[in-house]
Amino acid sequence: MALERLKELCFLNGIELKDEHLEKFERYKELLKKWGRKINLTSILNDREIEEKHFFDSLLGLKAFEVYGFNPEGKSFCDVGSGAGFPGVPLAIVLKNSTFTLVESRHKKCVFLEQLRRELRLSNVKVSCCRIEEHEGDYDMLLMRAVKDPKNAVKMTEHLLKRGALLCIYRGKEEFKGELPEYKLRKVSLELAGVNFKRQFLIIHPPFSTSPLSKEES
Ligand SMILES: C[S@@+](CC[C@H](N)C(=O)[O-])C[C@H]1O[C@@H](n2cnc3c(N)ncnc32)[C@H](O)[C@@H]1O
Secondary structure, eight states, X not given: OTTHHHHHHHHHTTOOOOHHHHHHHHHHHHHHHHHHHHSOSOSOOSHHHIXXXXXXXXXXXXXXXXXXXXXXXXXXXXXXXXXXXXXXXXXXXXXXXXXXXXXXXXHHHHHHHHHHHHHTTOTTEEEEESOGGGOOOOOSEEEEOSOSOHHHHHHHHHHHHTTTOEEEEEEOSSOOOOOOTTXXXXXXXXXXXXXXXXXEEEEEEOTTSOOSOOSSOO
């Protein structure tokens, strides 16, 4: 059955998906497979892995926001270095009242993202083809996935953080032991059912910006 793995993992981990979302995820998967063969979009091109490691993984942001106390409804997000649309597009599919700007520096990936936006009829998504360092905007939250060095991520997005955005970094199980003296940082770890990987999120903001944080800040 279509999207069996995505449905199973979302069910096990309390993420609600409607039929209208599943239709869009199905079309997303087709486009990813078609374009992924032509341009170097992602090394993951089989159904199960796309559903688990891209779609489900991107949606885990919803769980992290919940733990953190951030209501994503109606908010403005910027997906930094969006690549093939992760995590921005899966979140845009389920958060129809929130806006998502996908910033990507590589032209051919931007062409894919534009096509995806049109085919999935995502009126809450915009694509900005430039380096994040040159992108300006006021956002509630910046999203970054597959980031090696959180310090570098902060450096690249400093101009947007100073305008009041939170930065949410999707991390694997490896602990971030570094320091970000000018920022407040909260780690959110998720225990997941049905998968053999862990997800940790770093949520970072400048000390002056309003934040739902009340405890466990460092
Ligand atoms: C490691 S990939 C991650 C892609 C996607 N976010 C994901 O999780 O699958 C990083 C992406 O960021 C883009 N990128 C790298 N430096 C960038 C910059 N300074 N501004 C915008 N995009 C950038 C790359 O072209 C690439 O698509």
